[in-house]
Amino acid sequence: MNHLMSDALDGKSVVITRSASQNASLRMLLEARGANVVEVPLISIEEPEDDGRDRDAMLQRLHEFDWVVVTSTNGADRVAPFVSAALAAGDSERFPQFAAVGESTAQSLQTNVRIVAEPARASVLSQDFPQGPGSVLLVQGNLADDALSAALAGKGWSVTKVVAYRTVQLRPTDGMMETALSADVLLLASGSAASAWVDAFGVETPPVVASIGPSTTKVAERLGLNVTVTASEQSLGALIDAAANSIGA
DSSP: OOHHHHHHHTTOEEEEOSOGGGHHHHHHHHHHTTOEEEEOOOEEEEOOTTTTHHHHHHHTTGGGOSEEEEOSHHHHHHHHHHHHHHHHHOOOSOOOEEEEESHHHHHHHTSOOSEEESSSOHHHHHHHSOOOSEEEEEEEETTOOSHHHHHHHHTTEEEEEEEEEEEEEOOOOHHHHHHHHTSSEEEEOSHHHHHHHHHHHTTOOOSEEEESSHHHHHHHHHTTOOOOEEOSSSSHHHHHHHHHHHHHO
8 A cells, every 4th residue: 555645544533424324345445544533424325215116026027028238336335245146046948137336336336347437426337238139127226317217218128117226315413513624535426415515504514525527527627515535446445545745745
């Protein structure tokens, strides 16, 4: 590891806003660099409004689709058990091909993924995706826009969308807000995290704001946040490196 980068975060307080269940790996990576982690969960990943009945019914019919497209690790975590069950059953002659936005999403699917969009952006996946015709099951969160669905339809595919999970905003306590605003660094790991920050704090932030990728930066800046640095690739490691480089510069 580059000592300059590890030194840059050593003793610095870093705010992370992911849901509590997703914070463990990010916290460990930061603490390994000597950072003091300030957890201010602003979003929670929860079941869809129907408790996932529509999603589960659709995922039990995986074999009916030519492709399954998954855009995030949260979606992949909900798809993977159905993939494993279908493969274990082995009673279908037909099985879909898989496409994922980003390597971490692909790994979370725990199966062979034909197309992995890198950098991890839906727009990259739509460019890499072949021409239709055929059927696609598109697995997304409730906040996803229609851009990927429209792009796939434009390539001749018949697209069925399913909401795999819901992103819910949480309200921090006054004490948490005070601690967060006095920190050295804010990490934004998604566009929804940027939205949740502005809802809770307005545009006031710690001195360094690091974003995980261009789409997150775009959302943050549109909301009035001043993003110091954007990660070179959409991964937690790159996000931490970007923050460290920004402090050390």
